[in-house]
Amino acid sequence: MSTTGSVILAEVPSLSKLYLNAAGEAARRRLTGGPPRLSLPLVSHEVRGVRTDVATLTAFQHLLGETASDELPAGFLHAMAFPVAMSVLNRDDFPLPLLGMIHLANRIEQRATILFDQQVDISARVENLRSHRVGTQVDVIAEIRVAGTTVAAWQGVSTYLAKGVFLPGIDKRESVGNGTRPDFAAPDPTALWQLGVETGRAYAAVSGDFNPIHLSALSAKALGMRTSIAHGMYLASRALAEVGVPRGEHFRWDVSFEAPVFLPARVALDISTTGGDFGAWQESAYVAWNARSGRRHFSGTVSALQ
């Protein structure tokens, strides 16, 4: 699927306004009903000449355990692109309800280095509307270019699930897998994270993602959660930071989210690294689980870009 046009936004949209608008839209849809939309908008949203706030960058790097270098971390770039991506999901012609969508997976390619003093152009579009065992899933493609250049230095593909939403014409039988996950036996950990209740607020402050499900038990309960949960990209970014220096500047970074991390939590992590010939780094695989119950929270890889 390709897009037919792009909408240039004057500035990076405000996430809090987007969340509010999404809540209004959800209410409106409930009231008015109306026929569901069955296809994705063929348009990309773009913001040009975005600058990085260096204080926010430093706070992000400190929080996630990244070296406070002048290079923008891959997870920071995700946070920069996130409001643009959300603005596409918030379009009236986007067929799935934004609120309550579940972040299933993320795949990021860091292809070139972006420095904090470089302005960037950010674009986002949606692709690949398809069925899932328990609903409908969609990919959000975000790209970041150094302003004025044409090649994406960073690309992120975020897969979201609208649970319980089944659209006519999207055949359930196309869904892959039978929904059962292979048994997970926790290995010996290489790290143990003590995540306090403030974890969600701390990441919200550096990423700008103030989704109420991450902020406090109360605000999470208002949205039907048992209690607040950690941001998926906070967890994945910490795992990426822990892979550390061997990954180099350019890499591919995958994560699949399973059980949410309810706060507070003790999360155990294992990183295993494989090298190629002559000991060159090829890939680091990580998996994280609840230190008490052994339930898997997320897993993924960081690998060399071919």
Added chain:
Amino acid sequence: MSAAGLSAHSTQEPTGHGPVSSTPGNPAGARPDQAGGPEVSGAGLRRAVIVGGNRIPFARSGGAYAKSSNQDMLTAALDGLIARFGLQNERIGEVAAGAVLKHSRDFNLTREAVLGSALSAETPAYDLQQACATGLETVLGLSNKIRLGQIDSGIAGGVDSASDAPIAVSEGLRTVLLELNRAKTLQKRLQILSRLRPKDLSPDAPDTGEPRTGLSMGEHQALTTAQWNITREAQDDLALKSHHNLAAAYADGFFDDLLTPYRGLAKDSNLRADTSMEKLAALKPVFGKNLGSAATMTAGNSTPLTDGASTVLLSSEDWAREHDLPVLASVVDGEAAAVDFVHGKDGLLMAPAFAVPRLLARNGLTLADIDFFEIHEAFAGTVLSTLAAWEDPEFGQDRLGLSGAFGTVDRSKLNSCGSSLAAGHPFAATGGRIVATLAKMLHQKGSVDGRPARGLISVCAAGGQGVVALLEAA
């Protein structure tokens, strides 16, 4: 971390910066054309000798030294050394010491201790910090200056207080205070103050967790202990020997000229002369309780948090002679190593398993050539995992680049006067305790088979580091 130490990705090669490069696969024969004299790695340099040492007894935290600061204890240990060797008003070449848990006001800790001591106020000093290897590294650094002729005498040391540990203010309060200090107007100050939240007032105490993994040192060692299949019984047995050896050394008066009583303490308060396998076996595991395998590490086979300080007097042979002082041993060589524990490739405290083979290869020696082994007992599991790695042919081949296992340590030569499990472990003070103890043992032994007795020191440290050293009787 699937069998981290065993499935090798690369070996830590012998460094080979001796006169003839070492040959992987045969470190013992790395310098076949050399006479084997340990002076080779410092050929042309004069010797650095150990005149003696002094420490205060080590106290379990919250005990006899609960109110004593790092500077108090370091000064006490230093003054005991000065009194023993008549160094009042002496201008020493340099004093080097350090602490692991350090207050920000302790930025010039060693120099302040010198100013508070009976040494000449014209004695320069510097602080050093390499976690638990701090004390040993000060000995190596000053020895090297002596060998180069930059100084004729030096005092190495270390101190740590787990009782009087620094407690930092929260990050929120710290940021506010710093910005307050920079603010120029009252309005701006009030604006900054209004950002303070009640939670910002809760303090931030130091812990033994590794910054990059969040695992405590004990939890890290529990992983290594399990990986090398070290049994609870073997760990308790090592702890028992440590207590019995230290108690026997005290009973023999071995520490009479190595210790100065302080705050009513005349021997290490952690020492349990009457402990037994039964008593040790009764203790509940404290680390590794969440591992799949059985937890084996207890308060008995792990070192407790401890307060204490130690010092070592080093000099050239001429300086010792001119001052009519004895010479116990010489500092032959040292080596540091580090491992990638962050990604589980090796255990946090396994760096000495790499440092020792490199050190011995450079000096044309094997484990069989060593008469005394001083392997710091951070945990019994640390010592036993290191020995197991050296005895493992796979580790020797894949990780050390040897043709087989590195070798076996004769247990009767291991920590003969007790070690940290019995004495306790005030982090930066442990190196000085070991160096002075080993120097005296070597001096008492004199020669073995017509050559000076040799001793090996191995100290593991936080951050996946290790420092090892080779001494010989003088």
